[in-house]
Amino acid sequence: MLKAYIVYCILIVSTVAYSGMQGYVLAALFTGQGVAGRAANHYHK
């Protein structure tokens, strides 16, 4: 379980490094907001 956590941390830090270099905002990957090729998350008042 500890090994899995070490791998988990490495993946997170690597993802942050890669996303930073590519100009990605990680939260936007889930919402699609402002990401080229992804539908915007429209909603209306």
Next chain:
Amino acid sequence: MVTAPQAPAAANKPRTAKSFSCPSCGGEITLRAAGHSLNAVCAHCGSIIDVRDERLQILQKANAALRPTLLEIGRRGKLFGTVWEVIGYTQKSDKTKQYFWDEYLIFNPYQGFHFLVQQDGHWNYVKIIKEAVAGKRGFSAVTVRGEDYKPFLRDNPIVQYVKGEFYWRVKRGDQARTEDYVAPPFMLSFEFADEDITVSQCLYVEPEAIQSAFSLPSIPRKKGVGPNQPGPPGAAKFFGVMSLALIALLVLYISMYAASANKLLTQFSANYMPADRARVFTSETLEIPKTSNIYVRSTASIDNAWAELDMTLVNDDTKAETELQQEIEYYHGYDSDGAWSEGSEVEGDYFSNVAPGHYHLTYNVDSDMLQKGFPVSMRTEVRRDVLPGSNFLWSMLLIVAIPFIVAYRNQQFEYQRWANSDFPKAGS
């Protein structure tokens, strides 16, 4: 006619077996540890017989039907590199007769006698140790073979059922005084009978190991937490890894912050009136020299209202469009708790992963203030290659969450372990 259990493979057969007839029912009784055993239980009628007495005196007449056990008498299995044969079985209960457990006496001609103890699916491999336990005063912590044991439970277990043969005289109703101490995966059990003190060291064994060793088709699942069941990995190691990961994240953030251009591309202001038919704005050309993000920070003159900007980033070279909806909300007031506010007049959002090229930004504005007849002023600032702090914030939360979950689970595990002891932990 029922016969005594057959000895399995000849290669494993102990050379100490001996047979005789039960003085009560005449059934054949085979002793598997002849020369060691003091009494045996007839497998046919359940009478307990003194096998050291030449007249084979009956110590206790059968008063309970013979019942099957998970490990039957005569069953063999290889555990910790030794072939063991089950030769005796006792079922015991605590003095309240609420809790029951099984004790199997196992024998190997070269290793002697050991026990396998099972309660609620938790198994222990038990051997009697002969060394004196130094420093034992009352029911307090003791150290044996380098292990520090904590006092766990005092009891007066009662023998409820016996089957097989034993190297001591045992019968139903026998009672002793015991003290158990734990240092997972070990447990130390003191048994006080008359002047004798017997000390047993128990090692926790996973039920799957017992199932495999004795080739059992199935084995009862564990219920709850055993007294000396090893806990999950300590949270301290997780917190150590977490610290390293957070340091790595901090170093990464500082280096990426230093490397980010955070360059202002344009800023503009616009006023929108309720009567405006088109509330659209188009920026000047934005030049993006390398793949990066674009950060749009907007400020709206709203008061207890919302404003919505539907933005489109258009690549002038490829005509590709990327959409972003920006919501600005700002509400405030007073209630019984005093002043409150929610949201802000300022909102910042990102276009991610923007390829090099020339772009322009368009947006149209809507707001409930405009719908109610009030003007709205907008001020917008556009930057490129801005390091998003949210990436680090979310990553930190994901990294920090696991050790706390592990610590909580460990705490619950220990609560369950000690709930059955004389020292239950608070909050269990």
